[in-house]
Amino acid sequence: MKYRFAAVALLLVGSTLGLVALLRPPGVQSTAIDPNDIQMVNSGARIYAAECATCHGAELEGQTNWRQRNAAGRLPAPPHDPSGHTWHHPDAHLFAMTKQGIAALAGAGYQSDMPAYGETLSDAEILAVLSYIKSTWPPEIQARHDEINRRFQAAQD
Secondary structure, X not given: OHHHHHHHXXXXXXXXXXXXXXXXXXXXXOOOOOOOOHHHHHHHHHHHHHHOHHHHOOOOOOOOOOOOXXXXXXXXXXXXXXXXXXXXXXXXXXXXXXXXXXXXXXXXXXXXOOOOOOOOOOHHHHHHHHHHHHHOOOHHHHHXXXXXXXXXXXXXX
């Protein structure tokens, strides 16, 4: 039993290190989202309207029954407003999911209608969209998200 625990612990440490490398690919300086940068937020709003609103909604409301798998076995697009779970993820995870697709975090076999935007949007454009999304959350949700980021960063150090 002791050896099984040690093996699982080593596997988790290795997986975490691999995930950290995946979350910050070469050339990406920062995955920090800034809801207070008005220029970035305005740019993100335009990109969101063009690239994301079709599925996630013009008001960030997501698709109906977003917690229930559809006939194809995939989850509908979740809301990005406070009622969704977007704010439960640290910036690095949101960036990786957007750039590399959901499977980057959920595993290679995970099926999703969410495309990877790494070939479509620049890193700066992805951060602008995420900054726009965060800018729409009430201050208490932004503060909770900031705390999630602090905890995530502390675990990486």
